[in-house]
Amino acid sequence: MKILNLDQIKEILPRLDPIKEIEEGFAAYSSGRAVVPPVGELIFHEPPGDVHIKYGYLKEDEFYVVKIASGFYNNDRFNLPSNSGLMLLFSQKTGETRAVLLDDGYLTDVRTAAAGAVAAKHLAPRKVDCIGVVGAGAQGRMQLEYLKPILSCRRALVWGVNEEELRLYVRDMQPQGFEIRPTRDVTEIESLCRLIITATPAKKPLLKAKNIRPGTHITAVGSDTPEKQELEPGILKKANLVVADSLAQCISRGEIHHALNSGHVRREEIVELGHIILGKSSGRLSEKDITVADLTGVAVQDIQIAKAVYGAIEGF
């Protein structure tokens, strides 16, 4: 059995191709090759936090994976990052523990950012002059970073909850080759950016349907519980294409869940990202289309990233 800490995991990551792993994971999921039971969840109120337990396996594979990831959104009070957690690999044949990846939630950030890149690869319009990032936290940083191999655009307009958060975002991301302009006005992003990523724990919609322009793709990654919501459900109604990472999961959590409940979309209109990857469903049909990808985070992503890390440490 291997036990790896975050530093060791970060040392291994450059040897991996998370975008490819996650793309293959979504394809496996939508082909029915993944067994992914409903997400386990604990919700805390004082202080506010949520814990997700995602687990499952690919059929006829070697491992099963359990991932625990939490977000405690007042952790800055204690000078701690909001995300924590770990990933566990077990043998599908004997149940033996193969690896404990003490990633403190980092691999969840990686696989979420990689999923954003996969969504952009298949759904973003051809011409993106400015990437819009709503949410200037860790995931807002990584989404931009993981778009690098997908898009040539290196300009980003970034919205955050306060000036200090934005200052740190600019400080961290400019050296990565991006030209970053911070904003406290989300309508600027809606009007100027044809690729928008939302990565906040918001419980009230930040993006408004009336402001979304033709030719925009939105990837919503923040909303992973039944409560959280970043997009007005009207955006999903206005969209030409609404894509779920997992249809089964998006029925009970995330943006699609809200839009289904309010009747803004119907279940049969939703397409799974894996089906687009496999060429079984159409992606964007025109440069003028509005497309929305709702990424609630599927255990198959955790399975893929944990397996990739484990594969790279054999003999570590």
Added chain:
Amino acid sequence: MKILNLDQIKEILPRLDPIKEIEEGFAAYSSGRAVVPPVGELIFHEPPGDVHIKYGYLKEDEFYVVKIASGFYNNDRFNLPSNSGLMLLFSQKTGETRAVLLDDGYLTDVRTAAAGAVAAKHLAPRKVDCIGVVGAGAQGRMQLEYLKPILSCRRALVWGVNEEELRLYVRDMQPQGFEIRPTRDVTEIESLCRLIITATPAKKPLLKAKNIRPGTHITAVGSDTPEKQELEPGILKKANLVVADSLAQCISRGEIHHALNSGHVRREEIVELGHIILGKSSGRLSEKDITVADLTGVAVQDIQIAKAVYGAIEGF
């Protein structure tokens, strides 16, 4: 964060009182002080194995706990124990990982054996001349071991699947002060033992209703999935008292689940062990009563044992 392996955990255990911890856990659970979502489950068929993810927390406490435990019942082919798994402690306030207890399923065995002791304490008839153990595996050993502080009886009749298993059982348990007689005939146990523990992964009933005598208490600990079954449902009908570790859980797994489905018991007849501990429900009313405790294993037990181990290692 602490990472403990099985040897370190075994070194700590003698300093703990698992029976007391588990008794308090059941009381907390039945008082509504525990948050215990439904069990996460993975079932494998080739080779056969089941994985349970049990998790939750006590309200206004410091930790939340996630436990992964598996049984792969052909592991003896690989010279491996059937049980594996680990327990994880996290902060309820920040989500930080506090402890990784690499117990290979051992703490699950401990808390299950301790639950058997709690059930016997509250439900066994006063006079037990011979303890019946159905199932000569690891749990069949530990159930007997954990009955020591509860009962003065040191005679046991033990049923196993083959002579070799029984030979090893006798070899291991005689030195612990028990007089063990092995048997391949379960009806001997039904007729001679007034306290019977079943601890097998059977999927067909081993004990028969017609053979159960007045004044018998049965604790069934083996059946923890919807499929497994050790008792004919008629035994629960014949019983004067049927006790669940968790009513919510026993509706969908274990002996009570089978007996509810077949109409042999009604939901309102079932009593929770925690309510008996708290004195809110009656336990055994007469020496002639037949009582059955169905222990499917509740996350509150995992929470209690993990917290106890962690408490003992502060400064380890």
